[in-house]
Amino acid sequence: MTLSVSIAHSMENFTLNAGFTAPPGLTVLFGRSGSGKTTLINAVSGLLTPQSGRIAVGEHVLFDSSQGINLPPHRRRLGYIFQEGRLFPHLTVRQNLSYGRWFAPKSAPRESLDKVIEMLGVGSLLSRRPAQLSGGEKQRVAIGRALLAAPRMILADEPLAALDEPRKAEILPYFERLRDEVEIPILYVSHSATEVARLATTIVVLDDGHTTHQGSAAEVLGDPEISPAGVRSIGAFLTASVAVHHDDGLTELDAGGTPLFLPRIPQAPGDTVRIRIAAHDVILARRKPEGLSALNTLMGTINAVRPGSGPGAIVSLDTPAGRVLARITRRSAAALELAPGVPCYAVVKTVSIAPRNISGPAVSS
Amino acid sequence: MSWLGPEEWQAVALSLKVAFWAVALSLPFGLLTAHALARWEFPGKQILNGIVHLPLILPPVVTGYLLLLTFGTQGPIGGALQTIGITFAFRWTGAALAAAVMAFPLMVRAMRLSIEAVDPKLEQAAATLGASRLWVFLTITLPMILPGILAGAILAFAKAMGEFGATITFVSNIPGQTQTLPSAVYAFLQVPGGEDSAMRLVIVSVIIAMSALLLSEMIAQRIAKRVAGT
Amino acid sequence: MPNRSMTLLHSLRRCAALAVMGVASMAQADNITVFAAASLKTALDEVAAEFTTQTGHRVTLSLAGSSALARQIEMGAPADIFISANPDWMDHLETNGQVAQGTRRNLVANRLVLIAHGANTEPLTLSTGLDLPALLNGGRLAMALVEAVPAGIYGKAALEHFGLWQAIAPHVAQTDNVRAALHLVALGEAPFGITYATDAAAQPQVSIAATFPAESHPPILYPVAIMAGRDSEAATALLTHLTSPASLSIFTAHGFEVPQ
Numbered sequence: 001m002t003l004s005v006s007i008a009h010s011m012e013n014f015t016l017n018a019g020f021t022a023p024p025g026l027t028v029l030f031g032r033s034g035s036g037k038t039t040l041i042n043a044v045s046g047l048l049t050p051q052s053g054r055i056a057v058g059e060h061v062l063f064d065s066s067q068g069i070n071l072p073p074h075r076r077r078l079g080y081i082f083q084e085g086r087l088f089p090h091l092t093v094r095q096n097l098s099y100g101r102w103f104a105p106k107s108a109p110r111e112s113l114d115k116v117i118e119m120l121g122v123g124s125l126l127s128r129r130p131a132q133l134s135g136g137e138k139q140r141v142a143i144g145r146a147l148l149a150a151p152r153m154i155l156a157d158e159p160l161a162a163l164d165e166p167r168k169a170e171i172l173p174y175f176e177r178l179r180d181e182v183e184i185p186i187l188y189v190s191h192s193a194t195e196v197a198r199l200a201t202t203i204v205v206l207d208d209g210h211t212t213h214q215g216s217a218a219e220v221l222g223d224p225e226i227s228p229a230g231v232r233s234i235g236a237f238l239t240a241s242v243a244v245h246h247d248d249g250l251t252e253l254d255a256g257g258t259p260l261f262l263p264r265i266p267q268a269p270g271d272t273v274r275i276r277i278a279a280h281d282v283i284l285a286r287r288k289p290e291g292l293s294a295l296n297t298l299m300g301t302i303n304a305v306r307p308g309s310g311p312g313a314i315v316s317l318d319t320p321a322g323r324v325l326a327r328i329t330r331r332s333a334a335a336l337e338l339a340p341g342v343p344c345y346a347v348v349k350t351v352s353i354a355p356r357n358i359s360g361p362a363v364s365s
Numbered sequence: 366m367s368w369l370g371p372e373e374w375q376a377v378a379l380s381l382k383v384a385f386w387a388v389a390l391s392l393p394f395g396l397l398t399a400h401a402l403a404r405w406e407f408p409g410k411q412i413l414n415g416i417v418h419l420p421l422i423l424p425p426v427v428t429g430y431l432l433l434l435t436f437g438t439q440g441p442i443g444g445a446l447q448t449i450g451i452t453f454a455f456r457w458t459g460a461a462l463a464a465a466v467m468a469f470p471l472m473v474r475a476m477r478l479s480i481e482a483v484d485p486k487l488e489q490a491a492a493t494l495g496a497s498r499l500w501v502f503l504t505i506t507l508p509m510i511l512p513g514i515l516a517g518a519i520l521a522f523a524k525a526m527g528e529f530g531a532t533i534t535f536v537s538n539i540p541g542q543t544q545t546l547p548s549a550v551y552a553f554l555q556v557p558g559g560e561d562s563a564m565r566l567v568i569v570s571v572i573i574a575m576s577a578l579l580l581s582e583m584i585a586q587r588i589a590k591r592v593a594g595t
Numbered sequence: 596m597p598n599r600s601m602t603l604l605h606s607l608r609r610c611a612a613l614a615v616m617g618v619a620s621m622a623q624a625d626n627i628t629v630f631a632a633a634s635l636k637t638a639l640d641e642v643a644a645e646f647t648t649q650t651g652h653r654v655t656l657s658l659a660g661s662s663a664l665a666r667q668i669e670m671g672a673p674a675d676i677f678i679s680a681n682p683d684w685m686d687h688l689e690t691n692g693q694v695a696q697g698t699r700r701n702l703v704a705n706r707l708v709l710i711a712h713g714a715n716t717e718p719l720t721l722s723t724g725l726d727l728p729a730l731l732n733g734g735r736l737a738m739a740l741v742e743a744v745p746a747g748i749y750g751k752a753a754l755e756h757f758g759l760w761q762a763i764a765p766h767v768a769q770t771d772n773v774r775a776a777l778h779l780v781a782l783g784e785a786p787f788g789i790t791y792a793t794d795a796a797a798q799p800q801v802s803i804a805a806t807f808p809a810e811s812h813p814p815i816l817y818p819v820a821i822m823a824g825r826d827s828e829a830a831t832a833l834l835t836h837l838t839s840p841a842s843l844s845i846f847t848a849h850g851f852e853v854p855q
Contacts, residue, residue, distance in 0.1 A: 047489055557683060
C-alpha cells in the first residue's frame with residue numbers, strides 16, 4: 001500500500017509544507033532535528049491536525065481538509081513505535097503486546113502472536129512489567145505491540161535515538177526483519193545516516209519544513225547535493241555479495257568484480273549485502289598506490305567534484321562496484337587536478353567498513 | 366454502650382451515612398470534572414475551575430445559605446425536585462448534599478493532580494493502537510489514577526464527616542435526620558458543662574477519620590506499586 | 596559634688612512629673628471591650644456611640660452567641676464587660692470567679708414570639724387546644740437549638756407550658772442561632788418559628804402570630820457585668836451609661852423590655 005502525504009501547517013516559528021509518496025517497503029523520513037519530521041509523522045498518525053492537506057494510505061483517506069475528513073488516531077489503523085517506547089507500566093509485556101489486537105477490526109489481517117514473539121525474541125519477558133525491562137527489551141516490545149495491532153502501516157519516530165550504541169546495534173536487525181518478513185509498509189523517521197543506510201528502501205529528505213528530495217536509498221545517500229545530516233554523513237552505498245571468509249578474520253566481498261575486504265561478517269558466502277562507505281574514509285590517488293596497509297583499492301572515473309563552503313570538497317567516483325564518494329580538501333583536489341572524466345583510485349581502509357554499515361539477510365544469532 | 370448515649374450514637378451513624386452517600390454520589394461528577402479540567406480544552410474552563418473551588422473560599426455558612434436558596438423547598442431547583450419526590454430540605458439528603466458540595470473541591474483537586482500525573486504520551490500511544498477516548502480512559506488512565514481517586518474519596522469523606530457550617534445553615538439540626546456528629550458536638554459546647562460529652566464525640570470523629578486515612582494510605586500504596594510495575 | 600546630685604535629682608523629679616501627666620492624659624481616652632449577645636447589635640451600636648460622644652472613650656463591640664463569648668472569656672479573652680442573652684452563662688462565669696463583685700445587674704428583657712411567614716399573618720391564640728402540627732401542614736417549626744441556645748430553651752419551655760411540646764417536637768428544625776431560625780421563616784422554608792420579639796421586629800418578611808405570655812417561660816433577661824479585675828474608671832462609667840434611663844429608652848425603641 002502506498003502512503004501519500006501532502007500537508008501544510010504553520011506553527012509559531014516553523015512552517016511545514018511537505019508532500020511525498022511512499023511506496024511499499026521501509027521509507028525513511030530523513031532530516032536534521034527541527035526539520036519537521038516529528039510534526040509530519042504526527043500528522044500522519046492523527047496526533048496532530050494539519051491546517052490543510054491530504055493524507056491517504058492506499059485508498060483509505062485519513063485526512064482531507066478540503067472534504068472535512070479527519071480520522072481520529074484510533075481509527076487510522078496505524079501502528080506507532082515511539083522513541084521512548086511508551087509501554088503501559090501497569091500492564092505486563094504480554095498485555096502490552098496484545099493491547100492493540102483488542103481494538104483491531106475482525107476483518108483485519110493479523111500477525112500471529114507467537115510469530116511476532118519469536119521474531120522479536122521477547123518470549124522470556126512475557127510476564128514482566130516494563131519497569132523490569134532494559135531499554136533494548138522495551139523497544140522490542142514496542143515494535144511487537146505496534147505490529148500486533150494489525151495496522152495498515154507502521155510509523156516509527158526515531159525509535160533508536162534513545163538507545164546507546166550497543167542497544168542500537170541490537171535493535172536495528174529487528175527493523176530489518178520487520179522490513180523483510182512483514183508485508184506492512186513502514187514510515188521511519190531518522191536523522192542517523194547509519195540507520196538510513198541499512199534500513200531504507202526509499203528516502204524522503206526533509207529540510208526546514210520542505211521535502212527536498214525523494215528517491216531510493218542509493219540515489220539519495222550517494223548524492224552530495226543532499227547532505228541533510230551534514231557533510232560528515234555523506235557516503236557511498238554499494239551492493240556486493242559475500243565471496244569467501246578467510247581464516248585470518250577477514251571476509252572478502254565481490255563488488256561488481258572488485259574484491260573488497262572487511263572484518264568478518266556473519267553472512268554466508270553467496271549472500272547479498274549492502275555496504276556503506278563513508279566519504280571521509282576514502283583517500284584518492286592519481287596513480288595506483290603501492291605499499292599501503294589499506295587492502296581496498298577501487299579504480300574509477302571521477303564524475304563530479306563539488307567544493308563545499310569550507311576547505312572541503314566532495315568527489316564522486318564511478319567504479320565497477322558502484323558510485324563512491326570521497327571527502328578531501330579543495331587544496332588536494334586542485335593539486336591532483338581532479339576533474340570530471342579524470343581516472344582515479346579510491347582507497348578504503350579495511351576496518352573502515354564497519355559492521356554497522358552492513359546490512360544483509362537476517363542471520364539467526 | 367453507656368459511654369455514648371443513644372442520641373449520640375444516632376449522630377455517629379447518621380454522620381457515617383451522610384458522608385458515605387455524599388462521597389459515593391459525587392464521585393462520578395468529581396472524576397468527570399477532574400478529567401475535564403486536566404485534559405480537555407473548552408471556553409470557560411477557568412470559570413469552571415473557580416466555581417469548583419468556591420466552597421473552599423466561601424464561609425461555610427454562606428455556602429449553606431446558597432444551598433438553602435437553591436435547593437430549599439422555595440428554591441428553583443429544590444421546588445422542581447420536590448414535584449418528583451426528591452426533597453433536600455430538613456432531610457439527611459440535604460445534609461449529604463451540603464457535605465458533598467463542601468467536599469467537592471478537595472475531591473476534584475486530588476483527582477485532577479493524579480490525572481495530570483499520567484503521561485499523556487501513554488494515552489496517545491493507546492490511541493494510536495486503536496483505543497477510542499473512552500477506552501483510553503478505562504484501560505490506561507483509570508487504572509493509573511486509582512490511588513488518586515482513592516485519596517480524593519477519603520479526603521472528601523473526612524471533610525464530609527466534619528462538615529458543620531453549611532449543613533446546619535441548610536438543613537438545620539434535626540436529631541435522626543440532620544444532626545450529624547459536628548452538629549451534636551456544637552450543641553454540647555453551647556451548654557455549660559457539656560464539654561465532656563462534646564469531647565467523647567470528638568474522640569469518635571478522630572478515630573473514624575484516622576482509620577479512614579490509614580486505610581486509604583495502605584491501599585493507595587499497594588495500588589501505586591502495581592501500577593508502576595514494581 | 597552636692598550641687599551636681601541636687602541638679603540630677605531636680606531633673607529626675609521634672610521627668611517623673613511629665614511622665615505622670617503624660618499617663619494621665621492617655622487615661623483620658625480609654626478603649627473598652629464589650630462582649631455582647633448578637634441580638635443586641637443594633638441597639639448597642641447606638642448606645643455605645645452615645646457613650647463615646649459623651650466621654651471620648653472608645654467602645655469595641657464583639658458580638659456572637661453568648662456561649663461562644665462566655666467560653667472565650669473563660670479562656671482569658673480581654674473583655675471588660677459581658678452582656679449575655681441568658682443568665683446561665685453569667686452564672687457560669689460568676690461561679691468561676693470571673694465577674695467583678697457587685698457589678699452584675701439585668702440590662703434588658705425580651706419577649707418570645709411565634710412568627711409566621713408573610714407580612715400579615717392571622718393572629719393565633721396560644722392555648723392547650725392549639726393544633727400546631729396541623730398548622731404546619733407538613734412543614735417545620737424553626738427554633739434555635741432547644742437544649743443549648745437560650746431562645747430555643749425558652750421556646751421549648753413556653754411550648755411545654757401550653758402542653759404543646761410533645762406533639763410538635765418531631766416537627767422542629769433546630770438552628771444554631773435564633774437569627775437562622777428567623778431566616779428560615781423569612782424565606783418560607785419553615786412556615787412558623789419561635790424567635791425574640793426584637794428579631795421579628797427587624798424582619799419585614801415575617802409577622803408575629805402570637806406573643807408568649809411572660810409566665811410561660813423563664814424570664815428572658817440579659818445580665819450585664821464587668822469582668823473581674825477589669826473595673827477601671829472607664830468600664831464603670833460605661834456600665835452606668837448602659838443602665839441609664841436614656842440608654843434604656845434606646846433599647847425599648849428597638850423592641851426590648853425593661854427588666855423586672
